[in-house]
Amino acid sequence: MREQKTWQTVLKRTAVIVAAVFAFFPIYWLISTSFKPFDEWANWPPIWLTDNPTLQNYRIVFFPDLAREFAAQQEGSLDYKVSGSAWNAFKGSAIVSVAATIISVAFGTLAAYSIVRFKTGGKNYPFQFLTVRMVPPIAVVVPMVVLFSILKLSDTYFGLILAYSAFTLPFSIWMIRSFIDDVPAELEGAAMIHGMGQFRAFLTVTLPLVKGGILSTALFIFILNWSEFLFALVLTAGNVVTVTLQVANYVSASSGKLYGVQAAMGTISTIPVIVFGYMIQRHIVRGLTFGAIKR
């Protein structure tokens, strides 16, 4: 009996290890490719772990001039005609993601408070925000292109910020709503007996209690914004660049996809998202289910 139990445990742990290997392998390949010199990117047989690790791919991403100098000293160099420098993309993503996150969370908190404490719009009102999330963005993108060209918002930071804010608002409202829901209204009532207005009672009593939840929501929304691709692709034309666009941009006319450079950019650009993701691991389920499933 005992032996059977041990065998079961061994089997279970092996299954977990296999799953972990599957989960990690594509990421391993991304990172390992980012250190390969360009003649090893699409070698046959493929090189699983390079013997000649190089930082050249990272140099191409961040210091194109240094990369060109370095390439000049080597034989068989590669043309590095890539659009824009990655700094621009990081700047663009940072501006757009941070601004859109602040707007989305600020507006979302106000709306969530109103929905929880005043039952604004009745029971079905919050659901109309959800429909925004259900619609495939591509269906709204065609008229958005028209609207943006009328308002002169195409290819501007503000336009992208507006789009991101609107499309993450359902998440903010629903997530923050579930956090505010956890705080008993009586606490605010007690503060109001002491002469505070209702909104001030919310600001001084409830808000500090849900501060952690709001921060998690903000990080969650930031992740969504930072990873967004479709809006960035359609609503910009070179002036505004985001990291996701930059990753897709590393293609050269003569050599096709620049695997190593793409992998280097991909590795760096995904780090903030991974860090924030693990920081809010406890809340990610709540976020992606609109607060329906809590831990």
Add this chain to the structure above:
Amino acid sequence: MNRIPFNIRLVLPAQLTIMAIVVVPTVILLWLAHTDWQPTQNIPWFDAEFYWFWNFYDLWYDERFINSVFRTLFVVATCIAVELFLALGLALLFLDEWPWRKVAVSIIILPMMIIPVDAANAFFMLFNERGPINHLITVITGEVFEFSWLSHPTWAMVPIMLAEIWQWTPLMFLLVLTGLMNLPENQIRAAVGLGASPARIFFRVMLPLLVPVISIAVVIRAIETFKIFDPVYILTRGQPGGATETISMYMYNGAFVYFRMGYIAAAALLVLFVVVSVCLVLAKPLRKHG
């Protein structure tokens, strides 16, 4: 401004943002869908020729569009079935406490933390003609296998769906695990006490109790998978010949490669209408919890 009640003023910023970005474009869409607007003809959108309902008529007979619809439904069904199956199996491995449990969970959920475009790029390299997947097959079978997955009309869907499954099984896993951990323990203990076999406990006690969580997970994943765009764009762009186009990819190609804005607007309107109606029905499990 002061005449507007306080609680309405609080929802106003959120509501107006959504109006500006979702509702106003939808109104424009209503017009565009009934025109034959093509920006390449240098006619402004409001001057485009009114086309009545011919766009919808054309869509009905547009094989590429119809195929993309069925392809998308197929992708949604397959991905979610596989994700759910894997997630249930994985979650069962994590029921008891063991030393490295937390670390293992962290590694397994890594895929969902990655930017989807980067994940798609990783799969592009994995399924390259000269990539590690073909290398593995070569090593296992002993014959050189240099199949180009991404340019085959049927097989190109495999890397696309695998990228999607790889990235989102972790979410399904987390949802199912959360559900399993929150199960009422006394019911399971009672079943054990009555001498039920583990399989019986799983199917007769745990699974029925998990139904609410699973239905939420499936609905949310279905809605998200239906929009699938990033992996398709990175891996194939719908090529060859539209054979891997999902609805989103079809509309992107139609609007921004062939510039048939009016026609694609009609497709968008149709999709918008169907999706919102279906979602309002599907959202029931969410509604119960909300």
